[in-house]
Amino acid sequence: MSTPMGFGRMHRKEDARFIRGRGGYVDDVNLPGMLYGAILRSPHAHARIVSIDTSAALAHPKVKAVITGETLAGLNLAWMPTLSADTQAVLATDKVRFQGQEVAFVVAEDRYSARDALELIDVEYDALDAVIDARKSLDPDAPIIRDDHEGRADNKIFDWEAGDKATTDAVFAQAEVTVTQDMLYPRVHPAPLETCGAVADFDKVTGKLTVWCPTQAPHAHRTLYALVAGLPEHKIRVISPDIGGGFGNKVGIYPGYVCAIVGSIVTGKPVKWMEDRSENLMSTSFARDYHMRGEVAATRDGKIQAIRVKVLADHGAFNGTAQPTKFPAGFFHVFTGSYDLRAAHCEVTGVYTNKAPGGVAYACSFRITEAVYLVERMIDVLAMELGADPAELRMKNLLRSEQFPYTSPTGWEYDSGDYQKTLQLAMDMAGYDALRREQAEKRDRGELMGIGIAFFTEAVGAGPRKHMDILGLGMADGAELRVHPTGKAVLRVSCQSQGQGHETTFAQIVASELGISPDDVDVVHGDTDQTPFGLGTYGSRSTPVSGAAAAMVSRKVRERARQVAAAMLEASPEDLEWAVNESGGAWTVAGTGAGKTIQEIALAAHSSLELPEGIEGHLDATCVYNPPNLTYPFGAYICVVDVDPGTGQVKVRRFIAVDDCGVRINPMIVEGQVHGGLADGVGMALMQLMAFDEDGNHLGASFMDYLLPTAMECPSWELGETVTPSPHHPIGAKGVGESATVGSPPAVVNAVLDALRPFGVRHADMPLTPAGVWRAMQGNPIRTDLAIS
Amino acid sequence: MQVPASFEFERAESVPHALELLERYGPEARLVAGGHSLIPMMKLRLAQPDALIDINGLAELSQLGVEGDTLVIGALVRHAALLADDAVGAYFPIFHEAERVIADPVVRNRGTVGGSLCQADPSEDLSAAFAAVRADAVIVGPGGSRTVPIREFHVGPYETVVEPGEILTELRVRIKPGAGSAYEKVERRVGDWPVAAVGAYLRTNEGMIVEAGLGLTAVGAEHFAAPDAEAYLIGKAAGEDVLREAARIAAASCAPQADQRGPVDYKRHLAGELTYRALSRAAERSRA
Incomplete structure (x- = not known):
């Protein structure tokens, strides 16, 4: 794989050490x-x-x-x-x-x-006595867990709401059709291998x-x-x-x-x-544990009008969730998803239970995982009620490209999107109509096949700092770029990769801006004595925030280079043009062949060349990037499953994932992240679970009990892409690290429940283990957060 | 990182040497072969043996082959070797089908047949497979060797008839004409212990069942067997109705317990469904 000058597929720079077993992890530190x-x-x-x-x-x-x-x-x-x-x-x-x-x-x-x-x-x-069942945590006779809090009389942490209750209730009161569904997004764990x-x-x-x-x-x-x-x-x-893997843990x-x-x-x-x-x-941490009741109001012909949600959030024994201070339920109130509707309202109650603290972890984008699961399950519940095709129902209600930037009923400003195009591409790749025909034939023979769709909109890249902070620390990221005399560069950033490939993609960003090879850019991260301040890598924020900082600091260097080049060429800076060709980036005098490459400029910047007054030497720069808004990546996922009616076993046959994360810096790395997230989703949907018995014993405390998916459970992923750049990001990129983890669980669950349609099953909670599927078919679903009895 | 408590370590040079070491260290010593059950238990400190006696070097326990009309499987035969052996696959497809769903290739390269049986986990796949084919277990002790039918080998969960001073050395299975066998397992994920699994062995003569073996695991079947269902099958033609009824009898004879792999009703249902599926395929093979 040849090295591109900027964006494009190139091997990961960090893999040279990882595949040789030469990575250095904390357990390798010996003093x-x-x-x-x-x-x-x-x-x-x-x-x-x-x-x-x-x-x-x-x-x-x-x-x-x-x-x-x-x-x-x-x-x-x-x-x-x-x-x-x-x-x-x-x-x-x-x-x-x-x-x-x-x-x-x-x-x-x-x-x-x-x-x-x-x-x-x-x-x-x-x-x-322990409080294990979150649904009983607020009972009057429930033991008080946090008696260390003076005057505490119950286990409630907070009540929080978003959206317009009165308008939403009014829409529901007038609605032609309403559906209600309880669902649990069970407690899971990021479970990094390190x-x-x-x-x-x-x-x-x-x-x-x-x-x-x-x-x-x-x-x-x-x-x-x-x-x-x-x-x-x-x-x-x-x-x-x-x-060795973070995922929020x-x-x-x-x-x-x-x-x-x-x-x-x-x-x-x-x-x-x-x-x-x-x-x-x-x-050390967990994720999800949201007991949700979703309601949808719609017209008889399938136009969604409003969504109403009530959540009981199990936060464990200490409220240790990580999310911006203003939002105790994270970004859950983005639950209106990708749809154009009039009103929405949610109420979230956080409670203490006798379980480990944590709450926001595992590639969840601050609870968007739960929000997308809720809305995508509710769309299928509505489709079942109306007898509508789930793809058609989504197509009819998705936001249209001309509605962007779009302000949602709960106050989010979606930056850009072209949702119909993305869903249509996924359907074309899947051969959606042919799959439905195959399903109908199979149903006639008593075979169970399911097709599940999920369309998600993510909101990633927190800040801006005025809206988002953690313990008062605003969510903006610094970057520092030094260009050495020979034109080699060192970028220092505040975030830290856990496998995302920052050493490669961030080098590609600088390379693209300066017209040098990514091999000539080293990325320094993970050491507070060597890097500028910033809030870190989570919530898919590295590329949206630190990646933007890398681009902005490179542009500062480029501007400095213009001044130096002007002195070298004895021209006015305004007369210089920046151009990148296959030999690299250069400032050239407009209309002439005269120009200086970035390497020549770097050497001159450190040389005895006389610089105009007010122009410092060297080519170093620093910046702090405070994002004006979140970025909103989105995608359409289609999952095809076969279910064994005699045993309840689910086989994921196909998975089509079309992601739109704006401009892709290194498509190979994007695809790798999507692969990982899809496997995560199969795991959560079908096997991962941390249940507790009535005494509070943890029933998933080893990898014999807490099952991670393997290649055997994963199909060969079929990926597609559309590109809708973020209008406010310097290079048009959006985050992608968590998209697949957010989008895949509802696709898998919708597929399994679609397969179970002949049994009249409308919903069953994750994980859909063989026992869970079989019990759902018997009309006697398992409560997946408690011990199976 | 999980670390075990301290223990002595000895490497046995021969079976008599291993017996001598067992005698020397007493009942708190453990033999270690593949170690894929014992070592994790030690790291979790669920097991804290005083001494480990390593028998991995004992080539005389690794024999695998046909002697006359008997398949002989040494206790130290690795899962992977059993799975790779053509004669085993030809005579007893049940072993290959079971091995294919036991753990994963890494574990199968190291874990042993004898270790699996002696661990006596109530969800062990091979216990069901050997119960179905009615193997004999050969056990050597200070007083010489004895042979125990596999259905008398397991005394209860994690308990066998192998005494502290003894070693399981081999398994012997009679090869008979007109036999077919199969193994069916439902697991939550590849490599997991079974939610339920069933091995079936059928011998037919002119369409009539003359011998039937059913091994069930993870469902609380006594000695991993279903004798009532086996008795019902004898003398009948292996048609769908007969096999369904045998499966019903087998399921009714189980005593599954609920755990995170599934509730009792599901496990009982699976015992029946998998018994039927295994019997159907075993019957087909017995006719081939």
């Missing part, structure tokens, strides 16, 4: 004298701590320290702020509130001894703390450590090395990180803590 930490966790979902005896553990010859909540309370670190202005126990002092909660931290000479010592800690618990962990090294001499940690948001972590631990921010360095700060830091401060040695798989699945 002289380093100690190892291990966490003792609660076996109970809800219990009062009567006593903790650490004496036997401390007597272990290789144990250096045992830290408990009491130790931390002495440092005022027993509780830490969450990303949602709540508090979370670092190590439990009063009660444990979910199974797997952190109770004590052992620091020892090696990880075996640290683990052995956990068994020497004696904790006496007084077990309490678990969370940290190496903390506090240097007592310099007072500098260095934390290696696979964080998606290194700068936000640094500021939070400064605020939590009271350390001066310039004395904190966060290094986020190569990350590596946004938050977890108790283990704080414990590793305290461990290093207490022992004076570097301390490494790495989660094991069960710890990762049980304690």
